Amino acid sequence: MMPFYIRFLIMAAIWAGLFFFIENTARPIYLFSCSLSFAAYFLLAVTERKLILYSLMMLNLPLIAIYLDRSAWPFLLLAALFYLYEAAQSIRPAAFYSLLGGTALLAAFTMIFLRPSVIAVTLAIAALSVGYAACIGLNSARCRLEELRELYDQVLEEYRKAKRVALKNEGAARAEERTRIARDIHDSVGHKLTALGMEMQSMLLKEHNTSIARMKHTVEECLEETRRAVRALKSEAIEGIPAIIQLVRKLESESSLRIRFTTKQGVLSLVLPNIHSIALYRIIQEALTNCLKYSESREVDVILGVSPVGGVSFEIRNVFHSPGPIHESFGLKSIRERVHGAGGTVQIYCDGSQFVIMGSIPVKGDKN
Structure with a gap:
């Protein structure tokens, strides 16, 4: 048109x-x-x-x-x-x-x-005939295009529903598998370590031996590690980078966003404290929601890496043309507050063709 x-x-x-x-x-x-x-x-x-x-x-x-x-x-x-x-x-x-x-x-x-004149009438009839044929064809093509668009929207909605169901089933299957593995570890390794500890305790009651005492202490540590692993397997909470990956998959399945998610070397091995993990998750979530509301394109780049001081760096880019200064909405202000609350830094700007949210959050802890 x-x-x-x-x-x-x-x-x-x-x-x-x-x-x-x-x-x-x-x-x-x-x-x-x-x-x-x-x-x-x-x-x-x-x-x-x-x-x-x-x-x-x-x-x-x-x-x-x-x-x-x-x-x-x-x-x-x-x-x-x-x-x-x-x-x-x-x-x-x-x-x-x-x-x-x-x-x-x-x-x-x-x-x-x-x-x-007769010539004028003939030309007018010919022009009207050609115009009628062209307009009828144009109208039919437009209606067909609208039908295809409606069909596409229906198929896209069904695809999103199916993808949401698949993700839900995948999560349920993963949780069930973790529960099964935790139960097997508890029933086999846990019981055997408990029995071994009790047997060593009875041996110590009969005869005090330093070697047996050290072995009993080691068994108790192994048993505690096993219990901790069982509790972690039974827990459904996902933290850190895996939680962000799950967020990206969820938003792609439920919206029209096409997200290019990139993790640079070393970021997957970072151990994020709980408060920093939650902050990073909410920052990425708010940034993607902002893209969904205001972006002129459905394509978004999300890049996670390791900052020079050992923290986690993040960068979210999307197409956006703004001739004037950026007005920070409630969502962008919330991102600033979360980053500063976690002790990090953030920059929000538009370079003429792209809207960029870039920052880093310090990480306290050792690498795996």
Whole structure:
């Protein structure tokens, strides 16, 4: 579809051409008809009753033809074809066909009133025939495109539902597998270590031996490590970088975002304290939500790495054109507060073509 300003210029040129064929005494009527046509044309963008407006614009042509010279028929023909072209791209086939029928009757009435030459009538009929065929094809193609778009939206929604179900089932299966492994460890290794510890305790009661005491202490440490591992396996909470990966997968399945997630060398081995893990998760979540609301593109780059001082660095980029300064919304202010609360630094800026959120959070702890 042509840009609005081009279509507006075409319509203005047609009505400017009609001005030269109007009688001097009928120029107020011309101005009224011209204003009525442009008012109806502008109202097309804000109403659903487009057929009424197109019919009014078409009906306006034979009425103004009463005050025109007979040689003005090419401009009337161009106006009618232009209105049909506009209608073909905005109304349903049934309404469009009724408009075509009404336009044919109005064209016949105008030709009878103006009484152009036989050549002019022949050219007008040929032009209307070609225009009718082109507009019918355009209207059919537009309706087909709308049907395909609706079908695509339905398929996309079903795909997202299926992906959400798959992620949910995958999470349930993973939790069930962790529970099974934890139970097996508890029932086998845990029980055997407990039995071994009890046996060593009975041996120490009979005879105190330093070696046996050290072995018993080692068994108790192993048993505690086993219990800790069992508790970790039974826990469904996901923290750190895996939680962010799960967030990216969730947002991709539930929205139209296409996220390029990049982890640089060393970031996966960082041990994030709980408070820093939560802060990083919320920062990435808020940044992606901000992209979903305001980005001009559905593509987002998320990059995680290791800062020069050993912390975790993050960078979120998306296409955004802003000629003026950035107004920080509540979400961006929340990102700043979370980063500063975790003892980190953040920069939020637009480099002309991309909106960038870049920062780092210090990590206290050793690497795995």
